[in-house]
Amino acid sequence: MAEAIVLEWVLPGATTAVVTAVAGPPGQAVWGTFTGVLADQADLQAALDGRLAVSAVGVTVQGYSAELATVAGLAPSNDDIIQRKAGAWTRRTPVQFKTDLALVKGDVGLGNVENTALSAWGGSANLATVGTVTAGTWTAGAIAPAYGGTGLTSYAVGDLIYASGAATLARLADVATGNVLVSGGIGAAPAWGKVGLASHVSGTLPVANGGTGQTTAGAALNALLPAQAGAGGKFLTSDGTNPAWGTPVTGWGTITGTLSAQADLQTALDAKLAVAGGLMTGALGVVAGAVGTPGIYASGDPNTGLWFPAADTMAASAGGQEAWRIDSLARVGVNMTTLAAQFSVQSNGAARVASIIKGAGSQSANMTEWQASNGTLLAAIDAGGHMSINKAVPSSSVILNIAGASNERVDTTGNAYGIQVGLTNQLSGNLIAMQFQAESRYSGAGVTLVGVQGICSVNSGAASTANLMIGFQAQSPILNSGATVTAAYGVRIDAQNTTGVGSAWALYAGGANDNSYLAHSLLIGQTSVPASLKGGLVLGNAAAIPTGNVAGGTVYVEAGALKYRGSSGTVTVLAVA
Amino acid sequence: MTAFAAAARFSRGETFTVALRIAAGDLAGAICRMALKRAPGDSNPELAVLETTYLDHVDTGDLTSPPGWSGTLAAEVSETLPAGHFVMDARVEKLGVVIQTDPVAVEITERVTGGA
Known part of the structure; x- marks a missing residue:
């Protein structure tokens, strides 16, 4: 326990009641508590400064080593050499050391050999003549170029030797046949290679040597051709021996054989349509054309034919004027370019009928019909000119037959009309919805009603006080004839032509069956x-x-x-x- | 009157526990002995000897606390002690080196509950 020991009591009732027991090495004084900094303890600082830092060991100070301790204990004599031998350090005399070195002559450099007295050396007698070697075999290394040698020791067949440096030679290995030695330029090694005609050859090869003797293409060609003078427009031909200028003839030459023998020409002709009687086997495409220049026309009449005003639209022109056209909606217009209906016709002259529908000589079917989409007859005119409207079949006994289902005769206001004649927005003139006018104003009747009941309400329902069987109202003027009206009657009732008539009534109301x-x-x-x-x-x-x-x-x-x-x-x- | 660095108090019949922690130094393997006497230098035998146990951490709930010893005087032992003022120290020995701590004052008070 050389280090300082500090013990502290931890007593009940006190968090940490400290009672320090400080102990140093046995029998030594104990350090007290240091205050301040180390530099204030000058003697301690000086003592520390006198020692090496621990960190210096291994860096600037060699630590303890058993190997060094062994070396230190060898106690060598003068000239002894410390030698590692058999895994241990030992001291050796120079003789022992030399023996251990086992030197051979190769270990001694020429500089270490005395050669000034070679001529006197007994071995020199083996040289027949100093400076001239007449026999023997050179077994030393290659002689350097500086001494007349090449410095090379082996070659391959075909190798060339060239200077690769100021004092060195090198081998240029052989290459495939057909190559020539090409200079690499001053200061550069040569190399095998091909002769570049554009870069390595100079001069012009004359004709006599297989060339042209010229340096331009035109001159070179002229040098080989017959003379050009007077040969303008001629072609190059041969007289059987030499080339010569020939004079071309005008037109085809004589062709022998048959057309079928000229397979390519026959094929080309077969691909063409015969002018007469040719039959197209594919679609025929023509230019779109225009109204005055149709795409398809008859020979000699280029302003009459078919043309195509727009995509999916076809038209026909006659004399340079459009006659009809059909568009992509299958709408056909005659003398009309704006097609608002499926079939439109416009007369191109005030005195020209726009449309004529003509029957056969014994036309039995209707001349024309209007049908619903399901084929139901809507209106028709038969060959006798009888017309039916609203699903009625024309009848030879009725000029105009207007019929229909009962629910189709009632309008939205509940009124029923077989024929309704009305005026709309009539701002001027006579308000006459319907006028019946006899050819002679007074001698003929405008409207003649024939029958048991001339005008009769056929309302089968209960009689209504609002229903009028007939109403007449005089207005002025009654007629729009321009004639002077001398009298106007709302209703004029006369019993005329009663001669021979048993009974005549100017006005009769009532009847036996009423x-x-x-x-x-x-x-x-x-x-x-x-x-x-x-x-x-x-x-x-x-x-x-x-x-x-x-x-x-x-x-x-x-x-x-x-x-x-x-x-x-x-x-x-x-x-x- | 001698002044002590610290003092402790417990009642007769009460379990008395103290600790001596090693704030510096290596006392691993050392033997620690804690005892009570009437006064320092008393030639009479020790009044009581605390049972000591070496701990890697004096505060067993704090693993960063230093090592040391706990000293315990069992309740049945403190029951036998008289009330009064005493001193206590510890003697630590390791490899023949002995460290004696400064004494601390211990007062044993008479109990009220459970007194004989």
């Missing part, structure tokens, strides 16, 4: 009839009491009383209310 009170009564200004009335005249109160006079008189009902106003304005009550 069973409706309302039906066979005449109502003026009234829409209902009294109970049980049948065949009577019902007058309603006048909407406005007359204040003026007419040449005859006016009968009217006022507040239920029947009154008469005469031409002088006198009002007579015919019957009280």
Whole structure:
């Protein structure tokens, strides 16, 4: 226990009650507590400075070594040599050491041998003549170039020796046949290689030596060809011995044999279409052309034919004008370039019919039909000119047959019309929806109604007071004839041509088969009839009491009383209310 | 009156435990003996000898604590001791070298609970 020992008590009740027991080596004083720094202890610092640092051992100070201790204990005599022998250090005399060295003559350099007295050396007598060796074999190393030798000791067949340096020679090994020795340039070794015609050869080989004697291509060619003078336009040919200029002939020469023998020419011809009777086996493509220059036209008529205005569109021109075209939607237009319908026709002259549909001599089928997408007939005109509209089959007994299912005769307002004629946005002129005009204004009838009932309501439902069987209203002017209207009638009822007629009625209301009170009564200004009335005249109160006079008189009902106003304005009550 | 560096106190019949830690030096393998006397230099036999155990770490819960010895006076031993003021030190011996620590004061007080 040479080091300092410090013991500390750890007592109960105190975290660490320190009672130091410091012990040094037995019998020695114990160091107290040092304060300050080491430099303040001058004597200790000096003592430390007098010693080597531990780190110096092994670096600047040799540590203890048993080998060195052995060497130190050898106690050699003068001139002795310390020698490692048999794994241990020992001291040896020079003689012993020399013996151990076992020197041979090769270990002694020439510089260590005395040679100034070689001529007197007994061995020199073996040389026949000093400076001249006439016999014997040289067995020493290669003689250096500096002494006339090569410094080389072996060669291969074909090797060349060249100076590789100021005092050295080298072997240039042989190479494959056909190579020549080419200089490497001044100061560089030569080498085997090919002769570069562009870089290693100079001069021009004359014709006599197989060359041209010229240095340009044109001159070289001329040097070999016949003289050029007067040979312009001629071709090079042979006279059988030498080349010569020949004069070309105009046109084909004579071709012998048959065409089929010229297989390539025959093949080329077979690939072409015969002008007459040729049959195309593939698609025929032509230029698109234009309206005035169709892509396909007949010989001598280049402005009439087919052409292609755009992709997927084809047209035909006649005389440089477009006649018809068909587009990608299969729409066909005649004399029309803007196709809004599947088939469009426009007359190209005011006096030219735009479209004619003509039947056969004994046409039995309809001349034309309109069908729904499922083939259902919508309208048709037969060969007799009878027309049906709305799914009716044309009939030879009906010029215009308008028919249809019952639910197709009622519009959105609930009204039903066989034919509805109306005016829309008629801002000027006469408001005439439909006009029937006889050829003679007074001698013929505009509309002739023939039958038991000329105009008859066929409403099969319950009679409605709102239904009018027929209504007439006079407006001025009635006609748009430009003629002076001398009289206007809303309704004019005459019984004319009654001669020989048993009964003639200017106005007849009622009938034997009528069973409706309302039906066979005449109502003026009234829409209902009294109970049980049948065949009577019902007058309603006048909407406005007359204040003026007419040449005859006016009968009217006022507040239920029947009154008469005469031409002088006198009002007579015919019957009280 | 002698001044001691430190003091400890326990009651009669109480287990008394102290520790002596080795703050510096190598005392591995040393023999430690702790004993109580009336006063330093008392020629009478030691009043009690503590049972010592060498520990690699004085504080067994702290593995960074230094080695040392624990000294224990069992409760049945302290039961036999009289109340009063005593001194205690430790004697450590290793390889024939003996280190004697400074004495510390120990006061044994009379107990109240469980007194005979």
